[in-house]
Amino acid sequence: MASLPSTGGSPAAMANKLHRLLTIPWKREIAQPGLGLGLRFPGARSLASSVPTPEEAARFAPSPTPSKPEVEEEDSASTKGEEGTTVEEEDDGVHTNKLTGEVGGPKGPEPTRYGDWERGGRCSDF
Amino acid sequence: MAISLFDGSANLQCGWNLHIKKQHQHAAGLSSLVFKTGFLTDVTRLCAISSAAHGAVFRSVRAPVPKSISAARSARILCLQDDNSNTKYFDFVVVGSGVAGLRYALEVSKHGSVAVITKAEPHESNTNYAQGGVSAVLCPSDSVESHMQDTIVAGAYLCDEETVRVVCTEGPDRVKELIAIGASFDHGHDGKLHLAREGGHSHNRIVHAADMTGREIERALLKAVDDELNIHLFGHHFAIDLLTSQGNDEIYCHGVDTLNTETQQVVRFIAKVTLLASGGAGHIYPTTTNPLVATGDGVAMARRAQAVISNMEFVQFHPTALADEGLPIKPTNRRDNAFLITEAVRGDGGILYNQSMQRFMPLYDERAELAPRDVVARSIDDQLKKRGEKYVLLDISHKPREQILAHFPNIAAECLRYGLDITSSPIPVVPAAHYMCGGIRAGLQGETNVKGLYVAGEVACTGLHGANRLASNSLLEALVFARRAVQPSIDHMTRSSLGIHASTMWTRPVLPTSLESHTMQEILFRTKTTRVELQSIMWEYVGIVRSTSRLKTAEWKIGELEAEWEEFLFRREWKPMMVGLQACEMKNLFCCAKLVVSSALARQESRGLHYIEDFPFLEESKRKPTIIFPTSLKLTWSSQQAHKLAAGAPR
Numbered sequence: 001m002a003s004l005p006s007t008g009g010s011p012a013a014m015a016n017k018l019h020r021l022l023t024i025p026w027k028r029e030i031a032q033p034g035l036g037l038g039l040r041f042p043g044a045r046s047l048a049s050s051v052p053t054p055e056e057a058a059r060f061a062p063s064p065t066p067s068k069p070e071v072e073e074e075d076s077a078s079t080k081g082e083e084g085t086t087v088e089e090e091d092d093g094v095h096t097n098k099l100t101g102e103v104g105g106p107k108g109p110e111p112t113r114y115g116d117w118e119r120g121g122r123c124s125d126f
Numbered sequence: 127m128a129i130s131l132f133d134g135s136a137n138l139q140c141g142w143n144l145h146i147k148k149q150h151q152h153a154a155g156l157s158s159l160v161f162k163t164g165f166l167t168d169v170t171r172l173c174a175i176s177s178a179a180h181g182a183v184f185r186s187v188r189a190p191v192p193k194s195i196s197a198a199r200s201a202r203i204l205c206l207q208d209d210n211s212n213t214k215y216f217d218f219v220v221v222g223s224g225v226a227g228l229r230y231a232l233e234v235s236k237h238g239s240v241a242v243i244t245k246a247e248p249h250e251s252n253t254n255y256a257q258g259g260v261s262a263v264l265c266p267s268d269s270v271e272s273h274m275q276d277t278i279v280a281g282a283y284l285c286d287e288e289t290v291r292v293v294c295t296e297g298p299d300r301v302k303e304l305i306a307i308g309a310s311f312d313h314g315h316d317g318k319l320h321l322a323r324e325g326g327h328s329h330n331r332i333v334h335a336a337d338m339t340g341r342e343i344e345r346a347l348l349k350a351v352d353d354e355l356n357i358h359l360f361g362h363h364f365a366i367d368l369l370t371s372q373g374n375d376e377i378y379c380h381g382v383d384t385l386n387t388e389t390q391q392v393v394r395f396i397a398k399v400t401l402l403a404s405g406g407a408g409h410i411y412p413t414t415t416n417p418l419v420a421t422g423d424g425v426a427m428a429r430r431a432q433a434v435i436s437n438m439e440f441v442q443f444h445p446t447a448l449a450d451e452g453l454p455i456k457p458t459n460r461r462d463n464a465f466l467i468t469e470a471v472r473g474d475g476g477i478l479y480n481q482s483m484q485r486f487m488p489l490y491d492e493r494a495e496l497a498p499r500d501v502v503a504r505s506i507d508d509q510l511k512k513r514g515e516k517y518v519l520l521d522i523s524h525k526p527r528e529q530i531l532a533h534f535p536n537i538a539a540e541c542l543r544y545g546l547d548i549t550s551s552p553i554p555v556v557p558a559a560h561y562m563c564g565g566i567r568a569g570l571q572g573e574t575n576v577k578g579l580y581v582a583g584e585v586a587c588t589g590l591h592g593a594n595r596l597a598s599n600s601l602l603e604a605l606v607f608a609r610r611a612v613q614p615s616i617d618h619m620t621r622s623s624l625g626i627h628a629s630t631m632w633t634r635p636v637l638p639t640s641l642e643s644h645t646m647q648e649i650l651f652r653t654k655t656t657r658v659e660l661q662s663i664m665w666e667y668v669g670i671v672r673s674t675s676r677l678k679t680a681e682w683k684i685g686e687l688e689a690e691w692e693e694f695l696f697r698r699e700w701k702p703m704m705v706g707l708q709a710c711e712m713k714n715l716f717c718c719a720k721l722v723v724s725s726a727l728a729r730q731e732s733r734g735l736h737y738i739e740d741f742p743f744l745e746e747s748k749r750k751p752t753i754i755f756p757t758s759l760k761l762t763w764s765s766q767q768a769h770k771l772a773a774g775a776p777r
Contacts, residue, residue, distance in 0.1 A: 102320040105312040106336050109470075109533070115325025115499070116444075116597070117259070117334075118468030121534030125259065126325065126444060126469070126499065126560075126597055 212393055213629040216241040216358070217619050219381055219397035221365045221424060224251030225340070226583030226604035227403035228347035232307070233612040234399075235356035238619055241395055242357060243384055245364040246419050249344050251405055259334030260304075260343075260605070261327065261598035262297035264319055268329040270294045277599060280326045281592025282734035283749060284437075289589035292570060293599075293606045300605040301333055309346035311335050324597035325469075325499070332598050340601065362388045365423055366635055366705050367767040368400065368431040370576065377432050379579035380628060383635055383769060387707050392635050398622040399578055399615045402428060402566065403608065406584045407718040411559035412661040413447055415464045421711040422718030424585035428566045429717055430767045432756035434575050436587040437564030438718070439725035439752060440735040442595055443557040443670055445503035446471070448537075449517030452554020454545035464558035465540055467520060469499060471553075474533060476522040478502070479552060480509050483519075500594070500670075503557050504737055507670035510556070521552035557670060561600060563591040563735065564725065567753065572611030578618055582607040589751070593734020635705040635768040645698045653708045656691045657715060660684065664719055668726060673739040677727045684723065688716050692763045705768050713764035725752045 094104050111117050116126035217238025220227045231240045244250070263273050273294040278285045301319075305311065311333050312320040321330040335342035351357050363384040371378050381397040407422025408414030429435055447464035450457050472478070472495040478487050490505040491497035497505075506518050522530055527549040531538050534548070541548050565587040572580040572588075583604035590603045625631075638646060667680035691712065700709075729736050729752055731745040 096315060100320065101314040101316065103313055103315055104336070105320060105334075110322070112322050112324045112332070114469040114473040116466075116469045117322075117324060118470050120536030121468055121471065121538070122536040122540075123444065123466035123468040126466075 212391060214241060214393065214395050215624055215628075216381075216395060216397045218399045218401065218615065219243065219395045220401045220403060221382060221427075222251065222403035222405055222583070222585070223248040223348075223359065223361075224403060224405055224583060224604065225343050225347060225601055226585075226608040227401065228344075228351050229605055229608035230401050230403065230582060230611060230615075231357050232347070232350055232354060233609065234615055234619075235354050237616045238356070238398075240357045241397065242351065242359045243363045243365055243382065243395065244359070244361055245387070245423070246362060248348055248359055248361050249341075250417055250419050251344065259322060259324070259332035259339045259598045260297075260301055260601040261324075261331050261596070262301045262333060262602060263294060263329075263331055264298050264301065264333065265321055265330060268331055272328055273297070273331065276327050277590065277596045278592065280594050280596035281590075282594055282744070284592035284733060284751065286589025286592075286751075289570060292610075293588075293590050293603055296606050296609070297602050300602070300609060303609075304343060304346065304605065307346050307350050309335070309343050311339070311342070326596045327598075343601065360384070360386075360393075362386060363393060364707055364710065365404065365427060366392070366710055367769060368427050368576075368579065369394070369396070369632055369769070370431045370767075371631065371771070376577050377575070378577045379431065380631070382427070383632075385635075385637075385705055385707065385710070390637055392637065392705065394629055394634065396624060396628045398619040398624060399580065401572075401608075401611060401615070402579065402581045402585050403583045403604070404585050406562045407715070408559045408562075409657075410661065410664050410715050410719045410722065411441075412658070412665050413449070413464050413556055414559040415444065415447070415466060416559070418462045421714050422562075423711070423714045424581070425562075425565055425721065426714035426717035426764075428574065428576070428579070428581070428585075429721065429754075429756070430765060431576055431579070433579065434567040434756070435565065435721055435725075435754040436567040436751050437593075437725065438562070438721040438754070439729050440563035440591070440593050441559055441722060442561040442563060442735055443503050443507075444560050445499055445506050445557050446520055446555040447558035448540065449554040449556040450544075451556075452517045452519070453541070455543075457544060465537075466558060467537060467553060467555055468534075471520060471522055471534060471537070472496065472502070474522065474529075475525055476520050477524075478506065478555075479519045479521060480513060481515050481517075481519065482513075486518075500735070503670050506555070506557055511666070511669065511671065517554040517556040519552035520555045522548060523550050523552065561595055563587070563593070563595050564721075564752070567751075568607065570610065571614040572607045573614055578622065580611040580615055582611055587751070593736060631772055632769040633703065633772050636701070636703050638700060638704045638706055641699060649695055649698060649700065649706075650708055652691065652694050653712050656687060657712060659687055660715055660719055663687065664722070668719075668723055670735075671737055671739065672726055674727065677723055677738075680723050681720075681727070684716065684719055688762055688764060696763075702763060702766070703768055703770075710768075716762075716764045721754060725754065728752050728754075 095107060096103050097105055097107075100110070106119060108120075111119060116123045118124070218231070218234045218240045220231050220240060220242045221244075223242055223244035227242055227244075231242050234240055242248075261273065263270050270291070274287075274290050277290050277294065278287070281290075312335060314320045319333055322332040322334055323330040324332050333339070351359060363386050366383040366385055368382050369380045371380065379400045381395045382400060384393050384395060385391070386393050402424040404424030406416050406420045407425060408416025408420045409418065410422060414420070425435060425438075444464075444466050446467040446469075448461075448467060450461055476495060477485055478495055480486055485494075486509050487494040487497065487502070487505055490508070491501050493501075495502070509518055510516070522534070530549050537553065538548050541553060546553070562584055565585045566574055566581045568574060568581045568586040568588045570588075572582050572586065574581055584600060586603075586607060588603060588607055590599060638649075641649070663680055663683045667676040667683070695709070726736060726738070729738070729748065730741045731748040732738055732742050733744055733748070
């Protein structure tokens with residue numbers, strides 16, 4: 001973790017307060033399962049949508065498989081354009097995604113791999 | 127007398143006959159009533175109907191048939207107009223031309239005449255910018271229960287379970303209908319729909335058209351609407367206020383007043399049923415992904431019409447939109463809709479710094495930049511407010527240049543336009559308002575507490591999203607509720623009668639033609655600066671991390687700003703019944719801003735998108751929607767309709 005220079009006003013105290021404020025709701029829920037929430041779904045998770053369980057967090061983490069081959073191949077690829085390398089068949093001029101079998105879809109890395117929908121870095125839906 | 131019709135088909139004749147009878151009951155006594163048909167190209171023609179038996183006489187004119195109309199099409203009576211065409215009569219009027227409005231129009235048009243009113247070009251709506259996809263259970267290994275669970279978890283358990291069940295269950299059929307209407311979605315090699323997976327979903331279930339789903343849906347719907355004779359699209363008609371009356375302890379909606387911004391005329395639409403599908407209110411904030419039309423017109427009109435509003439505190443922000451203030455070359459014009467920097471930048475190793483180049487995410491979450499989106503949004507908001515700054519920095523320049531340009535060419539190109547090279551400098555970012563989870567409170571059929579008024583899409587609060595919207599559920603909600611409102615609308619329409627004196631029940635709004643041109647310029651300028659000021663207050667005091675004291679400050683400041691603005695106008699001889707596009711939008715922005723503030727003050731817990739420092743935890747006892755009922759106390763000009771019930775009008 002980077003250490004931050006002190007800017008006055010006790011950033012450590014602020015950090016502790018905010019860390020607690022933003023993360024404790026989840027931990028509280030886990031520690032007190034019997035909150036009588038009447039949850040109907042098995043394995044009911046945290047109510048704080050902002051603080052997901054580790055499984056959910058993993059969903060937001062980059063998926064290693066698509067990114068590694070992209071990095072290797074794209075380092076040597078031309079810098080122009082966004083075309084990634086996981087998709088390549090051309091089929092009557094319409095391209096097909098090798099990984100997913102999608103026809104006519106966006107080329108390049110999977111737009112939703114980090115949770116939001118992105119093309120070339122611009123997010124258009126989340 | 128013969129009934130002569132422009133295409134002469136037998137079906138048409140029957141259709142005309144049936145409708146004449148119905149209309150005649152309403153038009154009794156009006157001997158000079160003129161039936162006109164209007165087409166999407168705005169070429170209006172008189173169509174010929176006459177019926178000796180009914181004793182009404184109508185004029186007729188033959189005109190060339192536009193190519194797009196098929197001869198077999200049966201056009202029922204399309205609309206009535208009075209002679210000066212400033213009042214129009216329809217069975218249904220729809221405010222908004224996004225997915226909700228158009229989908230609804232296509233269905234109800236089978237039962238009566240429809241006017242679709244839209245304030246700019248028809249395609250200019252949030253739908254057109256919704257590029258991700260539509261979520262629906264379309265895969266055998268997926269289930270309605272799973273979609274429901276994902277929705278309810280994302281909504282922090284504030285969703286209405288019945289609404290969620292209905293939407294998730296009916297979603298697949300609505301998507302299939304869209305395809306039948308002509309929307310073209312990506313498919314796999316096997317010919318089946320390709321389903322993507324977005325954050326928060328536990329299955330692949332996002333139907334999409336490359337990355338322009340909203341645009342594709344809008345295109346398909348507009349084309350279908352274009353082909354439908356019974357639907358009349360009125361572009362550049364800004365909706366001013368709903369026309370309402372009271373009786374038997376109920377409020378009834380009879381249509382809507384509009385301002386034709388091209389001709390600068392007030393046009394009154396009298397209708398038996400009104401659907402509000404006018405979308406969001408992103409422009410109460412300075413940085414938003416929404417197009418300029420999203421000024422909360424529907425929520426504001428409904429509020430002024432005494433509709434119940436719900437859950438306005440839940441405003442969804444994206445944490446990292448490109449911040450123009452941080453660019454070396456400032457854009458000459460203020461960007462209308464934000465350029466969002468994807469989470470993938472952080473996923474690929476991007477680091478967030480404040481302007482002192484301090485990495486702050488580790489202070490807030492041990493996952494640092496990989497923390498979930500709303501944690502990141504709150505952290506950025508907190509840094510900005512504590513430090514009094516306008517943006518933070520997202521730095522990816524430590525990665526190989528080729529990789530950056532290959533992964534994020536759109537960001538690279540956009541930043542380069544303004545003198546920023548993201549391979550060597552950090553990107554200035556600020557959170558952007560994106561979606562309003564709350565809105566006009568709606569039942570399962572899209573009905574509101576105002577009889578004859580239905581809602582669908584972002585303007586509605588149906589209970590689907592709860593405290594936070596799941597990705598791609600918004601297009602789905604629009605489709606489902608637009609469809610569900612159809613039958614109740616038809617039933618209501620069938621039971622209603624258009625009073626022949628309906629249009630005179632209310633006074634008319636007027637244009638400010640009596641004002642000097644330099645006065646108008648002053649008013650326009652002041653309105654513009656007032657809008658910027660309101661947005662600034664909202665961002666500063668009603669942002670992502672809230673507190674009771676800042677919300678109360680916002681309440682006070684907004685009240686002051688509103689009073690000052692109104693006084694400025696009235697001092698310059700602006701009258702309460704006067705309307706103008708900028709002034710009306712300003713009224714609506716004030717209205718929505720105040721609703722967000724009071725809703726945020728009312729929720730004394732943190733849940734989903736609403737985070738408040740004094741009450742940082744969830745409270746089970748507070749797990750209910752925020753409801754705002756109509757009030758007659760201390761009404762500002764912005765809170766009142768632009769018309770009044772005319773003296774002597776039946777009440």
